[in-house]
Amino acid sequence: MRLVTTNLTYKEVQPKLKELVDTMFKTVPSGVGSRGFVDASKSQFREIMAYGSKWCAENGYGWKEDLERTEGYGRIDWAEPEKVSSRAMERGIKQLGTLGSGNHYLEIQVARAENIFDAEIAKKFGIHTPEQVVVMVHCGSRGFGHQIGTDYLRIFEGVMKKYNIEVYDRELACAPFQSNEGQDYYKAMACAANMAFANRQVILHRIREGFSKVFKTDAEKLEMHMVYDVAHNIAKLEEHVVDGHKKKLVVHRKGSTRAFPPGHPELAPLFKNTGQPVIIGGSMETGSFLLVGTQKAMDETFGSTAHGSGRTMSRAAAKHQVRGEQLQKDMEKRGIYVKATSMPGLAEEAGFAYKNINDVIDAVSQAGISKPVIGLKPVGNIKG
Amino acid sequence: MNINNDRTKYRFLEDVAIADIAFEAYGKTLNELFENAASAIFELSADVETIDAVKKVEFELENVKLDNLLYDFLSEILFLKDSKYMVFKNVHVAISEGKKNCLKAVLEGDRINPEVQHLENDIKAITMHMFELKKEKNGYKATVVVDI
Incomplete structure (x- = not known):
């Protein structure tokens, strides 16, 4: 999971949203058997x-x-x-630069003032302007x-x-x-x-190219800095305290993600005071969250937290409730422009098939295993 | 054989795997069971009506265990999708049982082309979760969960 900022506001992006999504739909291939540009x-x-x-x-x-903003320096x-x-x-050799399908996505999101929980940390992570546009990638x-x-x-x-x-x-x-x-x-x-x-x-490279082309401005000038990139399925040898003793453990985070606190030695100096950025993905209709790791996660969950909102409905059941074409139209009416290689695949990812992301964020927040920084609302989405 | 989500051949299970997709495949014979399980994979990958049977892929596999042979067979279809860029619509399987069970498969389909084919799920893996091949009174049944 990866999050990237821009210095553009929604007002600036909105007139070019379709062009942006259409451009990246072409340059970041998705779906069955897609081949990447590398x-x-x-x-x-x-x-x-x-x-x-x-x-x-x-x-x-x-x-x-980008490297110091990636788990383990990438x-x-x-x-x-x-x-x-x-x-x-x-x-795998031809798949570098492809999104895949299922719940993988590339999403253009807006950081709205009313969704800010911690303005100071958001600013440190590069999100500081009302209606600032960011890009999230899950693959x-x-x-x-x-x-x-x-x-x-x-x-x-x-x-x-x-x-x-x-x-x-x-x-x-x-x-x-x-x-x-x-x-x-x-x-x-x-x-x-x-x-x-x-x-x-390499997908980030394509995103930077896409924005640069559509806005006729260098990605550097658009301040397309990475916030963070974190793995969703990995096992690692880590040091944790068990019954008062430091021990080396194999921590397998599957359906969860790392949430290291401020001062953790594995974090880059950049995050020494804030803690590690944590990205929790929600459905393509409801939005996602940027959070930060805590000491309590270290003490209670081996430095881990939730990685996404999680499904409540099977893919087959979701397809019975809505058709992809209808969902695409409904989302566009609500200001979310979505492109997908598969319409049944899009229906499977409908918002109602997922848990309420706010409940998930409340749960991890109340448990103290990560601290919300800002909620991010989708406006453009590419689905595999 | 041609397929068309025939419930007597395979059936998708709605609430077994929430994030993945589960199905049962059936067959009077082992050959039929393997063919029907492959057909379920084909249907998950694309609208088979939009695939032309213009290219043929043949392969052979062997395994001492029949269930592992099925696992390898279905995994091979995913391998061909990602390495040879193939989607399929027709399948013919011939299994000879023995100390080592041998399988000969002929698959017919086409190179992936999103311009003409309606592609659907890019299946990542056949999983061993709940994986089962069972001999029943009137034939065989397999349960498969695929990772999407």
């Missing part, structure tokens, strides 16, 4: 697996400052491309990461007997962390995380 060779893709966003910044797809350094199958590489490592998952799921299934492990659901197949198989997977998974950082990084 035509990486096999050796370049190996570098991307090992270096993530760092490769992108060094190859003209980003600004140097690179997991224990990644080992040799642990990734050639099949996974074949699936990951695409088929690449899933192929790595599929490959290792089968490897783990074959060795669980050896380690005397039984699981109640086959999707939970696993191996001990320190075993050869466990370590191989940990290194391969890091390659998927690096590909995901890189994917969002």
Whole structure:
């Protein structure tokens, strides 16, 4: 999940909103079998697996400052491309720069004054003007990461007997962390995380190009700075206090996201006083939130919080309630211009299929595991 | 064979997987079961009416376990989507059971082209969550949850 600012206001963007969305709909491909603009060779893709966003910044797809605004500086350094199958590489190599489908999106949002919870921190994160326009991107490592998952799921299934492990659901197949198989997977998974950082990084490059083209102004002049980029599905070795003792733990955040407090040593100096920016995505109709990590998250939830509003209705049930074409028209009437490669796919993502984002934010806020900074309302959306 | 969301071939389960998509596939024979499960994947990926059967892909797989053979078979369809940019509408499967179960598959479809095909879900993975291949009184049933 990634959030980027602009210095444009909604009033400035609104007349060009369709042009903007249409431009990025073309330059950031989405949907089944889409191919990205980065035509990486096999050796370049190996570098991307090992270096993530760092490769992108060094190859003209980003600004140097983007790295310090990314979880782990956009690179997991224990990644080992040799642990990734050639099949996974074949699936992923042309996907760099694509959104995917399902709940993945690229969204143009507005930061309205009435949705500000903490003006001081919002300002530090680069959101300081009433009706300021920002861009949010939700996507990951695409088929690449899933192929790595599929490959290792089968490897783990074959060795669980050896380690005397039984699981109640086959999707939970696993191996001990320190075993050869466990370590191989940990290194391969890091390659998927690096590909995901890189994917969002090259998409950011396309977003900057798109805004720059439509507004005939350099992205630097449009102040298109990243607020933050954080993973939604990753396991990492981290130090946490358990029963009063510091311990190294494998923290797996799946359907959750990192929310480190002010002063955490893993954060860039930029966030030393504020804590880590946390981005919680809502539905395409209701909006999303920028929050900040807290000490309580460190004390109670291993430095983690919710990652999104979460569905309440299955995709099939949502499709029975509304047609994509109708939803698109209704949203446009309400000032949200949405483009999608699949109309049934759009219907599946209708706002009513998700929990109320305000309830989710209230829950994490009352639990103290992250602190709301600002609510962001969608005005333009690209769906896979 | 041609498919058309025939409920006797496969059925999407509405409230089993909220964020993903679950389906059951049926078949009087193993070949039919595999074909019907593949057809469910085809329907999730695109409106099959908009796909021309102009390209043929053939492959062979083997596995000692039949359920793992089904998992590998369905995963192969996703692999072909992302690596060869193919979507399919027709499928023919021939399985010979034995110490190692062998599968021969022929898939017919076309290169992905959003200009002419109505594409839908870009399925990320076949999951092992609730994954099951069961022999029943009158044939076989499989339960599959795909990650969207």
